[in-house]
Amino acid sequence: MGILDNDTVIVDAILTTIGRQKLANGQPLGITKFAFGDTGVDYTLYNPDHPSGSDSYGSAITSLPMLEAVPDDNVFMRSKLWGTGERNVQNFSFITITSGITATITKVPKETVSNPITIIPTVFPRITNAIFDFKILDYRGVIVPGALTGDRGDAINPSFDYPDPVSITVSGQTLELNANSQQITSQKSFGVEITREGTAPAFVTVTMEVNNIA
Numbered sequence: 093m094g095i096l097d098n099d100t101v102i103v104d105a106i107l108t109t110i111g112r113q114k115l116a117n118g119q120p121l122g123i124t125k126f127a128f129g130d131t132g133v134d135y136t137l138y139n140p141d142h143p144s145g146s147d148s149y150g151s152a153i154t155s156l157p158m159l160e161a162v163p164d165d166n167v168f169m170r171s172k173l174w175g176t177g178e179r180n181v182q183n184f185s186f187i188t189i190t191s192g193i194t195a196t197i198t199k200v201p202k203e204t205v206s207n208p209i210t211i212i213p214t215v216f217p218r219i220t221n222a223i224f225d226f227k228i229l230d231y232r233g234v235i236v237p238g239a240l241t242g243d244r245g246d247a248i249n250p251s252f253d254y255p256d257p258v259s260i261t262v263s264g265q266t267l268e269l270n271a272n273s274q275q276i277t278s279q280k281s282f283g284v285e286i287t288r289e290g291t292a293p294a295f296v297t298v299t300m301e302v303n304n305i306a
């Protein structure tokens with residue numbers, strides 16, 4: 093991944109293998125759908141108190157480095173912008189986290205087990221019994237009741253000291269998480285992405301406390 097020169101307007105595109113084959117054979121690419129994302133944009137930099145006035149409220153955002161396109165949705169399209177082109181729409185659906193955007197799996201005092209947490213999302217406009225996809229970006233040492241398969245499709249429950257991060261996606265109305273008992277030898281934080289089709293996503297940062305010593 094690299095940084096683009098954001099002094100000029102740039103369209104940075106990467107073709108898939110099939111796209112390159114079509115281009116080499118002189119065939120049209122046949123693009124029928126596209127998506128926009130804002131991964132890498134920090135909206136907290138928006139400053140309505142900027143001394144230079146309204147034209148500069150977002151100057152810190154537009155000055156951010158532009159990332160080169162990467163053909164991996166998990167890297168470059170983690171935050172997709174959604175819309176269907178309707179006019180006069182005041183609100184699109186989005187997810188909020190009722191339980192908070194940060195959570196800690198705490199150690200039970202004088203024991204080598206931990207207290208579970210529950211991530212509780214809500215979709216606006218409110219939908220009863222909405223189902224969400226929860227993507228745990230680093231599943232090592234984490235217990236997810238009922239979770240059996242990871243991104244590779246195999247049954248996994250990787251230990252805390254497993255050498256490489258393993259992600260897993262589960263679906264449900266809420267997500268309960270806990271730490272494997274006696275395994276957590278150092279404090280660890282990982283992210284959970286909460287998505288729902290046609291809805292702006294949300295993100296929760298989870299921290300696990302050490303639990304290998306009573």
